[in-house]
Amino acid sequence: MEENTQLDYLWSKIKERAEKLINPVSFSSFVGPLVPVDIVNKKLVLQAETEIVAETISKRHLEQLREATVSAEVGLVGVILIVEGSDVYTLDELPDAMEETTVVLDKRYTFDSYVVGPSNKFVCAAAKSVAETPGENFNPLYIYGGTGLGKTHLMQAIANYITEKKPSLKVIYTTSEKFLNEYVDCIARKGSGRDNETRFRNRYRNVDVLLIDDIQFWAGKRGVQEVFFHTFNELYAQHKQIVISSDCPAKELTTLEERLRTRFEGGLIADIQPPDLETKIAILKRKAIEKKYVIPDDVLVFLAKNSDNNVRTLEGRLNTVIFASKLHEEPLSLKLAATALAESIGTAEEQGEVTAESIIGATCAYYNVTREELVGKSKRQELVRARQICVYLLCDMLALPLISIGKEMGGRDHSTIIYARDKVAELMRVNDAIAKGVTDIKSAVLKQ
Numbered sequence: 334m335e336e337n338t339q340l341d342y343l344w345s346k347i348k349e350r351a352e353k354l355i356n357p358v359s360f361s362s363f364v365g366p367l368v369p370v371d372i373v374n375k376k377l378v379l380q381a382e383t384e385i386v387a388e389t390i391s392k393r394h395l396e397q398l399r400e401a402t403v404s405a406e407v408g409l410v411g412v413i414l415i416v417e418g419s420d421v422y423t424l425d426e427l428p429d430a431m432e433e434t435t436v437v438l439d440k441r442y443t444f445d446s447y448v449v450g451p452s453n454k455f456v457c458a459a460a461k462s463v464a465e466t467p468g469e470n471f472n473p474l475y476i477y478g479g480t481g482l483g484k485t486h487l488m489q490a491i492a493n494y495i496t497e498k499k500p501s502l503k504v505i506y507t508t509s510e511k512f513l514n515e516y517v518d519c520i521a522r523k524g525s526g527r528d529n530e531t532r533f534r535n536r537y538r539n540v541d542v543l544l545i546d547d548i549q550f551w552a553g554k555r556g557v558q559e560v561f562f563h564t565f566n567e568l569y570a571q572h573k574q575i576v577i578s579s580d581c582p583a584k585e586l587t588t589l590e591e592r593l594r595t596r597f598e599g600g601l602i603a604d605i606q607p608p609d610l611e612t613k614i615a616i617l618k619r620k621a622i623e624k625k626y627v628i629p630d631d632v633l634v635f636l637a638k639n640s641d642n643n644v645r646t647l648e649g650r651l652n653t654v655i656f657a658s659k660l661h662e663e664p665l666s667l668k669l670a671a672t673a674l675a676e677s678i679g680t681a682e683e684q685g686e687v688t689a690e691s692i693i694g695a696t697c698a699y700y701n702v703t704r705e706e707l708v709g710k711s712k713r714q715e716l717v718r719a720r721q722i723c724v725y726l727l728c729d730m731l732a733l734p735l736i737s738i739g740k741e742m743g744g745r746d747h748s749t750i751i752y753a754r755d756k757v758a759e760l761m762r763v764n765d766a767i768a769k770g771v772t773d774i775k776s777a778v779l780k781q
Contacts, residue, residue, distance in 0.1 A: 450612030478605030
């Protein structure tokens with residue numbers, strides 16, 4: 334599989350360096366047999382056969398592996414050890430539980446992978462201009478548009494471009510919810526003996542580019558608005574680039590302080606309109622290429638016409654017909670696509686409204702776990718995967734804000750929901766078992 338091939342390549346580069354740092358016996362006995370399984374927060378996740386092996390490496394060779402990872406220059410900063418079935422050596426699926434507190438950028442979100450049409454041509458050009466010359470032209474850049482139209486894609490495309498082309502610049506991409514949570518946390522720790530407020534302030538003011546997604550979630554929260562107001566002024570005075578996204582124009586954010594709204598309006602405001610039919614078809618073509626699947630033109634037109642303007646919904650429809658083709662072992666045709674889509678949509682209409690509870694319940698039944706386990710904090714691998722799949726289904730089947738899905742899943746934040754959703758979407762492309770599990774649970778929900 335492509336994912337495993339990439340992981341194996343990265344691990345081989347790191348092992349070349351590690352072999353020079355670790356004695357041959359320890360390397361062949363403990364390090365050599367490790368298997369790369371994932372990448373989290375710029376760290377390679379390595380699976381060991383037993384806890385004894387993992388413990389030995391942790392005590393004796395972890396620092397050498399970190400050194401080897403950095404010196405291999407593959408874009409990673411360290412390793413994480415896991416053991417299947419272990420309660421000690423487990424993978425924490427929460428990005429913010431790792432050392433790196435910023436939201437991890439998705440490398441798939443680039444300008445090259447962003448499909449441009451009449452509805453988003455202007456905003457894409459503005460985003461590229463900002464990425465090429467941060468702080469010089471449009472400051473701040475304020476991007477707004479409805480759910481699923483590509484705001485986060487553009488925001489991360491800017492961050493990815495600057496990180497790659499201008500590595501000397503310090504870039505922070507985060508969500509409004511994460512910014513808020515960090516601010517609340519630093520206030521709560523005022524008595525801890527550390528000047529957390531100063532650290533928080535310095536963290537966001539000593540940057541060259543600051544991107545904050547979904548600013549509308551600060552509605553009515555005066556404390557965080559005050560903090561961001563001063564952060565904004567400091568960065569603006571130093572000609573540092575600020576990029577903000579929201580689901581509505583700045584003038585409609587009436588629950589934000591006027592002084593913030595006027596600063597947003599002082600830059601460039603660019604909106605993303607719903608895609609027209611041709612753009613939807615182009616998006617579907619791009620998604621099909623990413624999935625390495627050939628879709629006939631008449632099927633693409635059918636899918637585009639029978640979907641709303643949400644790009645994630647478009648991809649969900651595409652996943653449905655691709656899975657139907659695999660399931661029936663038939664080439665994708667208009668008839669097969671129409672049948673698969675009719676069954677999916679028709680069943681939902683016949684059976685009534687799909688709810689978060691019905692999705693969570695179906696996921697629990699499929700994986701034979703309790704609701705408390707599914708939305709809890711356990712890091713057992715089977716629970717982590719079930720939890721991520723449930724998040725994916727909540728995003729795919731319900732028109733809920735990410736913050737609401739996070740609340741349904743035990744109070745998880747915006748960045749965790751994005752990570753889980755995108756992780757499952759990626760796994761479905763290369764793992765038929767995951768794709769089947771998602772489809773089976775979806776079918777169970779629709780039949781309730």
